[in-house]
Amino acid sequence: MKIRNDIxxxxxxxxxxxxxxGKSVEYSTDGNEVTIDGEVSSYYHAQLAQELIGxxxxxxxxxxNLRVTAPSF
Numbered sequence: 001m002k003i004r005n006d007i008x009x010x011x012x013x014x015x016x017x018x019x020x021x022g023k024s025v026e027y028s029t030d031g032n033e034v035t036i037d038g039e040v041s042s043y044y045h046a047q048l049a050q051e052l053i054g055x056x057x058x059x060x061x062x063x064x065n066l067r068v069t070a071p072s073f
Contacts, residue, residue: 003029006056016048025049025066032060039069 007027011017025038034053040046046066054062 003032003034003056003058006058007034007053010052010056011049014048014052017045017052027053032058033063034059034061035063035065037065039067041069043068 004027007029025036025040027034027036029035034056036049036053040049046064046068049066050062050064053059
């Protein structure tokens with residue numbers, strides 16, 4: 001549970017990812033491994049999310065299943 005709280009805090013503190021969680025991106029934990037799923041608007045955001053989550057204390061592996069989709073107009 002601590003890892004989940006730390007991930008949520010890290011995402012909310014990131015100016016680049018603020019507001020990302022709860023819209024089209026979700027994450028789940030299995031022990032110290034984290035899986036991120038959903039859609040983002042750029043490869044930059046997908047990589048940034050993976051790196052940010054990977055730096056959370058206790059996380060040993062990140063499975064990045066994020067898909068990059070074009071914004072709808």
